[in-house]
Amino acid sequence: MKRLPLSFYARPTLEVARDLLGTLLVVDGVRGRRVGRIVEVEAYLGEHDLACHSSKGRTPRTEVMFGPAGRSYVYLIYGMHHCFNVVTDAPGVAAAVLVRGVEPVEGILPGERTDGPGRLCRVMGLNLNHNDLKLDSEGLHLLRGTPVPDARVERGPRIGVEYAGAWAAEPFRLWDRDSGHVSRFVSRRPRRRP
Template sequence: MMHKLPRSFYARDTIEVARDLLGKYLVHVVEGVERIGRIVETEAYIGVHDLASHSSKGITARTKVMFGPPGFAYVYLIYGVHHCMNVVTEKEGHGAAVLLRALESVRNVETRTSGPGLLCKAMAIDLHRNMHDLLSDDLYIADSGEGEPVTIVERPRIGVDYAGEWAARELRFYIKDNPCISKK
């Protein structure tokens, strides 16, 4: 039986949340059908001082959700084509989030999910889910309670070469040997 994660899970250090999301389940109910994927890869964006984070530009119409309370979805469009879903973390005003990079299909997920754009497409997540409360009944993250151990690999984030020294920081996390990760 799965249990929805409480707000306190998200109201913690972003790196801890990024690591602890591995093995949890993203659930999106679309037209009465429950789509479920196991989270196998994440990236941490740790606040306004992180030059790879959207919050480094301050509060804008796009980033205001990152500065809001934890446990909300930050969904944005990249390259005008792909949606990406983040989970807002830490205390209100901090500007931190975790990008969901890859899932392993569990139920009613028919297409590839290895990459944030493919993940959102497979899970039917778009801009309508931006600022969505992850304590809702139609889009949330859950834990099975089984707590199966995972070996976590840490690597630099993908696609943030513009961020100077922040590009090399090992803030990407994935489950070792999982075939669904986006990139080795």
């Protein structure tokens, strides 16, 4: 399979987010090769998107988001969970796509959960050492996989960004509805009223 070229990421963020579904995230590290098929993502559109880290401006932490596209943005939340993003769009836009869930393909043990950004980073071995790397490197890259058909792509609001006002309701979270490796799996069954 071919690695995604850096030009893949240099497009509008929502397009990249959609096209990431079905691609393969590859991490070669001290624990060997780990491969996961991306099944859930969230798009963050830049400084005007109040849920995006870059909405607070350029900082040492967000510098990588300002480009160029095709680099990793890894950060730590709650002092214990890493989150892996791919930088997208044109230089200066400061946009990224958070990878929220992967299906195990290679090197991931049975029972290791990869639903949710913190879990997938722990299992894949991603940490701050992977921040600001080109996404076509030997140790970290993405491969073309089997695209997820449009009929299986669900869209909804991003998780954990309620502070962002109206931006929190935007349907910028995308996932493969047939995957069991999606964080906060959304049931299509209506809730019963008590």
